[in-house]
Each structure stands twice: as C-alpha cells, then as structure tokens.
Amino acid sequence: MKIAVDAMGGDFAPKAIVDGVKLASKDFPNLEFILFGDEAKIKECLDGENKNISIIHTTQKIEGTDEPVKAIRKKKDSSMVRAAQAVKDGDADALLSAGNTGALLASGLFVIGRIKQVERPALLSTLPTIDGTGFDMLDLGANAENTAKHLLNYGTLGTFYAKNIRGIENPRVGLLNNGTEPGKGTTLTKEAFKLLEADETINFIGNIEARDLLDGVADVVVTDGFTGNAVLKTIEGTASNMMKLLKEAITESGLRGKAGALLLKNGLLGLKDKMDYEKAGGAVLFGVKAPVIKSHGSSKEQAIYSTIKQINRMLESNVVGQLVDYYQKESETQTND
Known part of the structure; x- marks a missing residue:
C-alpha cells in the first residue's frame, strides 16, 4: 500500500513530515511512502537506508495564504496537487498533507473526486x-x-x-x-x-x-x-x-x-x-474515492506518525471501498424499485 505525502505542507515542513514518515516506516513495513516536494530539502532530512521511501521532485508549494481553488489550478506542479494526482492515477492509495486545508479539500474533490452518491464529502475527526x-x-x-x-x-x-x-x-x-x-x-x-x-x-x-x-x-x-x-x-x-x-x-x-x-x-x-x-491522527475528508487525511498544520513528528497509523487502518479495512460498495448496492436497489 502506498501513501502519497505532501512533504512541503505544514508549519514545520519538510523536516517534521519526513521525520514522521521515517518513524512510521519502521513500524509499518507494509507501507510505501512517496514524498512529493523539493528533493534537495527532503534528502537533507533523510538519513541512512530508506527502502520504502521514495521522492518525486516538485517545483511549487501551496502556501497557507493561497486561495484554495486557484492554487490547485495554477500550481499544477505543487507537492499537494502532484500527490493528489498520484492517488487519482492509481500510483498511490491515500493522500496525507499538513498543508492548506482548503486546498487539500479542493484537491480531494476536484482531483481525486467524490463518491458519486455522496453529494458533499465531510471533514471527520475523532x-x-x-x-x-x-x-x-x-x-x-x-x-x-x-x-x-x-x-x-x-x-x-x-x-x-x-x-x-x-x-x-x-x-x-x-x-x-x-x-x-x-x-x-x-x-x-x-x-x-x-x-x-x-x-x-x-x-x-x-x-x-x-x-x-x-x-x-x-x-x-x-x-x-x-x-x-x-x-x-x-x-x-x-x-x-x-x-x-x-x-x-x-x-x-x-x-x-x-x-x-x-x-x-x-x-x-x-x-x-x-x-x-498529536496522538489522535488527522481529519479525514470522507466521501471521496480514496483516503485523504489532513494533519494539523503545526504537526510534528509524533502527529505525522499517528496520522500514518490512522491511514494504515483505513487502508487495511478498505473502509472507502466498503462505502463505495454500500452506495452502489443502495443505488441498484432504488433503480429496481
């Protein structure tokens, strides 16, 4: 299972994001992490052998002050949009970001896409x-x-x-x-x-x-x-x-x-x-076609680790797939009626 990570999103990126990924990679060997962002800056935060971590270089970053919809349309090579596109294309199974909340919601809706029967996906947190x-x-x-x-x-x-x-x-x-x-x-x-x-x-x-x-x-x-x-x-x-x-x-x-x-x-x-x-995980944009999780903007290593743990549970349980099946059956029942 692969997680696309916006390594440049958040107040302490990329170090806090990469540190959290490194910590999680030891406990979750079943996961692969694709880090999107400035390759040179990300590599500075990596040390030793990281078999299940790869980097895809991007040239842009969505700032916290950017207008969400405009940002995802104009900054096509941003770490967040490229990570979302990887999920849409099937190259990754989930998206994690601690960046601009509005832009992440827009990426989930307009890039990855909502489940057809869910008119308005919601932001959910425990x-x-x-x-x-x-x-x-x-x-x-x-x-x-x-x-x-x-x-x-x-x-x-x-x-x-x-x-x-x-x-x-x-x-x-x-x-x-x-x-x-x-x-x-x-x-x-x-x-x-x-x-x-x-x-x-x-x-x-x-x-x-x-x-x-x-x-x-x-x-x-x-x-x-x-x-x-x-x-x-x-x-x-x-x-x-x-x-x-x-x-x-x-x-x-x-x-x-x-x-x-x-x-x-x-x-x-x-x-x-x-x-x-930091121990509760992130907020899930629930109702889109893949897990999209927003970690707190001020997240540090432990918060990112907890969010990855949460994503792992979502992927292992296939909760999004089950939700798609449920609505599909409901739609078929209504059609037959």
Whole structure:
C-alpha cells in the first residue's frame, strides 16, 4: 500500500513530515511512502537506508495564504496537487498533507473526486472524551452550508468510519442541536432528525447538546460544517487553555503545590494524553474515492506518525471501498424499485 505525502505542507515542513514518515516506516513495513516536494530539502532530512521511501521532485508549494481553488489550478506542479494526482492515477492509495486545508479539500474533490452518491464529502475527526474512548464528528468545516440530506449522508459516513476504524459494532449517532427534544432546532436540524430517524441502517439516538460531547454521549456526532468547525475550535482552545491554567496554578502555588504536582504526575500526564491531538491522527475528508487525511498544520513528528497509523487502518479495512460498495448496492436497489 502506498501513501502519497505532501512533504512541503505544514508549519514545520519538510523536516517534521519526513521525520514522521521515517518513524512510521519502521513500524509499518507494509507501507510505501512517496514524498512529493523539493528533493534537495527532503534528502537533507533523510538519513541512512530508506527502502520504502521514495521522492518525486516538485517545483511549487501551496502556501497557507493561497486561495484554495486557484492554487490547485495554477500550481499544477505543487507537492499537494502532484500527490493528489498520484492517488487519482492509481500510483498511490491515500493522500496525507499538513498543508492548506482548503486546498487539500479542493484537491480531494476536484482531483481525486467524490463518491458519486455522496453529494458533499465531510471533514471527520475523532475527538477526545473524558473516558478516553472519543467520538467521531462531522462535518468539521468542509462545507459552510448543508442540507438535511447531507446530514443524513454524514450519519452513514460516520457509522462506516466508527465501525471499521474504531471497531464499534453499532455506533450511536447523535444530531448536534440546541436541545434534546425531537422538535428542537432549526428547519435544517428538524428535517435532518426525521431523515436520520427513518434510516434503519443508522443507530440514531436523537438530538444531543454540545455540553455533553466530552461525556461520550454518542459515538458519532452529525452537524453542519459551520457549526462543527466552531465546536472543534472551541474544544481545542478550551483544552489548551485549561492545561495552561493548570500549569500556572502549580507553578504559582509554591513548594506545596509543586510537591503535590509531583505526586500527581502520572495522572496529569494521562490527562494531557487524552486531550493531545498529536496522538489522535488527522481529519479525514470522507466521501471521496480514496483516503485523504489532513494533519494539523503545526504537526510534528509524533502527529505525522499517528496520522500514518490512522491511514494504515483505513487502508487495511478498505473502509472507502466498503462505502463505495454500500452506495452502489443502495443505488441498484432504488433503480429496481
């Protein structure tokens, strides 16, 4: 299995990207990595023998400030576009990038292409819960606006991901809303509620509220892209600030506080691990014809490694292929009816 890697995307590229790939190549000998980018700069980060790592030189790079659609059209020889093209051509099985999110979404949609029956692919990520099990949430920003049918699609997409990647037999799917009652919400959420409730292939548990997300109220959380992105950034910001406040409280409490922190060290490290995005993997553009995964822009070696581990699970389970088969059978059934 081959992963096309945008080696020039991200705040610490190419070093952090290459270091993560080197680390993963030792643990996943079944994978081959094709690094797209400035060959000279990539080679500076490689050392020793790298049997399952190859380089394809590119002359352009998509910057974080580039307008996404224009960038993928004008920068045909960029590391991201060339990597996406390799997946489309069948030379690679998945795409990994820590670069411009909008450009990666555009590359997934316009270069690799969406699954025919999925009108709007969604950005999906596994977020932490207090008990450590996590939940999958989509859409996290691939689409600013959605219809009720899109949210129904997301229920199916999330169910497939939770089953195949996280091993949950019958994932509980919740619709994010401003109350748990069936009649709550906007026209969009009311219509989506009815569609999700009527779909027997989805284990729909009804409306859920944002305050209950970290308690593990659902395995899959469905929402529109605007709301999902806002919730994601709120969770990230809150987790980061809580850790800062905790650290400040310890350092400012004198010897007793520091002694107490020493006794609680293992517990505090466990808390940090639960909220650490570097160990959670990346965000998946789910609904396109191959795995397309966005790692955090500030990703370092460990985050890239975790994302590759996630991609390996996706490829081994053939979750995208299963999704294509599901929609194909559904389409045939509707035609026969």
